[in-house]
Amino acid sequence: VVAGAGIEGARVLGVGVSVPGQVDREGGVSEYAPNWNWREVPLLDLLAEHIAYPLHLDNPLRACAVAELWFGAARGHGDAVVVNLGTGVGAGLVLGGGLHRGVSNSAGEWGHTTLVLDGRLCHCGNHGCVETYVGAPGIMLNLRELSPDSALLHPEDQTATIDALAGGVAAQDPVALKVVRDTARYLGAGISDLVNLLNPELVVLSSWVAATLGEPLLKEVREAVARHALRRPFAATDIVLSPIPTDPVCLGAATFALEGALQSAFKQ
Secondary structure (H helix, E strand, C coil): CHHHHCCCHHHCCCEEEECCCEEECCCCEEEEECCCCEEEECHHHHHHCCCCCCEEEECHHHHHHHHHHHHCCCCCCCCEEEEEECCCEEEEEEECCEEECCCCCCCCCHHHCECCCCCCECCCCCECECHHHHCHHHHHHHHHHHCCCCCCCCCCCHHHHHHHHHHHHHCCCHHHHHHHHHHHHHHHHHHHHHHHHHCCCEEEEEHHHHHHHHHHHHHHHHHHHHHHCCHHHHHCCEEEECCCCCCHHHHHHHHHHHHHHHHHHHHC
């Protein structure tokens, strides 16, 4: 990448690494990534054998939140929730003007809160998690349950299926419209919990599923949250799509490296 950018290696401040699941940020360890079946992987030690730059590890929830806080919708906001909608699902938390990590860097695992009692089996081992209904595989299952033989369904390809749903909504395909509406109902119920619990100024729908389904998803989510959230916190919360035109996780991971370099300079 450095060679392709045509820059001197000495100008590289560091490398940000985002890996799903539970991350030991200080130790550089991927403790548990259920979608990959990783446990206690010493990722930064492994990468350090090949990459001779300072390495900074965290997960996509924090990466998306940092990207929005520095460059996106959360700039200038003290309290915001960045909902990461991809294969996995979670919430990056900006509280009191800064990133909230929790005592063990585990804050924001909203995707593994229970949405449906005794519902779908999740990779984490529990049943009925938010992720199993609004992550890309969950959306595919929503489609399969509604229309098993739908041409919109690409069983082995999440991206193609979500793209097909977006195209179907644009064409007013009734199956696509219902799948997006049903997904938004689940998502809205889950986001209303975040609104009631955290009372944020802003909820940002981020990552590739949100970007692909776009405004039609946003409209349905807003209506669903309005039905479920308490009136006062909902009135104070704006729900928007991420304005970041690139991959927010990559941008956030790069920001980890920038933050690390700034912290090192400050200590000196």
